[in-house]
Amino acid sequence: MTIVTVVKQVPEAEARVRVVDGALDLAGVTFVLDGMDEYGVEQALRLREAGTASEVVVLGYGPRETERALRTALAMGADRAVLVVGDAFDDPLTVALALVEAVREAAAEMVFVGGKHADWDSAALGPALAEALGWPHVDWTTALRVEDGRFEAEHEIDDGSETLRGSLPVVITTQQGLAEPRYPTLPNIMKANRKPLEERSVEPRPKRSSARSYAALERQRRRVVIEGDARSAADELVRRLRDEAKVL
């Protein structure tokens, strides 16, 4: 069985994302493999190591620079990479449609997608890709067992958790806890540079939605520092919450 694991390249969590005149300013920002995607890469590698899967293909979408994230996944242990070249900030529906052909060509029976990507803060790519493929999906997956073309998955739902069973093919979206990602070792990083990375383009599609403008999302906060011993600090805090902020 071939597993495809979809990855996106996103700004580092600690990077400063600025807005200048309503436009995004990402100058100087370092881009990395999305942390939620790493869980999918790791889970795929474990399935290969257990003999359940024979090949792990990492599939990226974005500009050519996305090669960096793909190489990280290859250094973790993926066998080969495919990059569908497109705009980094295309909406998830457009991205899903653009990825369908590559998933079909790889003859994958299982696809991992990060549960929520740190660029659009979006959880849509996994469900959208499943819909575009005509497959079912399991979202927010925290544990997975695969055997003889069937799987059982634990996933989070609104009021708790659920165990689902089904047959392949399936799209699995990741949640923290699924599989703690390994660090690429130096020899594997060297090896990753020699692994095959295929670049492909797709016909541009009409956009489903587009970003018009950006704004900094920083609320003005009072930032009142309350010092002193615990009792007087507590009294002052309660007084301010009641009289100033009016939330008590």
Added chain:
Amino acid sequence: MILIVVEHAAGEPRRSALELVSVGRSLAQASGAPLAALVLAGAGTGGTGGALGAEAVAERMASFVPDVHVVEHEVLEPPRAETMTRALAHAATTLGASVLLLPASRLGLSCGPRVALRLGGSLLEDVTSVAFEDGAVVATRPAFLARVSVTVVAEAEPVVVSVELGAPPRASPLGGAGGVHRLEVPFEARDERLQSLSRRALAKERVALDEAEVVVCGGRGLGSAEAFERHVLRLAERLGAGVGATRAVVDVGWRSYAEQIGQTGTTVAPRLFVALGVSGAVQHVSGMNRSGVIVAVNTDADAPIFRISDYCVVGDVNEVVPALDEALAGIG
């Protein structure tokens, strides 16, 4: 038509339904389109989750909107993305919905993209506000771990919009009672490819995190699982608050994932957010920085959490929380 998807539990619409009504009303007013609600429910069980539940929910919603459409079918219980997608896509097409409003719950986020693709429409996901501008549906939503907000324009109809929980105000009922209509959906075998083996609910006595008006959240700075229980649970009980935890706390096993706030957990925007021993990592902040008033208690005066807090108490949680509990008891 502006069509609202009603989530419900135990025969009552969830808070999200009333929030969607206020969003739906303003969209309906701006566009002149009619407003209706859609209730999906399992059939024939007769219990609170079944036929009786659907009836009660529909009647309640009929006091908020002119028309309520009910789809009852056994495959809708327990709710799953594929069966819901079939029902939502069918209802949106049959009723001629130009805008479909969903709550940005886990289920709503799971169905939204599928419905939008199936209908050839667009998706505006997890939005904090949405409006008509020159005939186009335009929404604002956070992006880049909630470091910026982006204004997004829908380019295809119908427009599926999932709305952040707690973002809009709750609507009030209208005077009269709207009509309740039955809708049949032709489900297919492929909608049931996944089988639910078991579902485990969270502890019921606790306030649901994403619906809480006040949230008390604990971080690694608390030092131990015992200290978390002693301080966070105590203060949460005093304030009638939901309990949250940082990823670090969940990773070391003090609390369950269900309580995690941040990128990989729940996003909350309560009136009051109290952070105890929370450092303020970006991934956590992205899940709570839209809270009304933020209070932080931390021994480290340089903790990043203080940069986004309204009230910064530099001190030991072990001393501050008991004093705070006492002070709050004093004001009743």
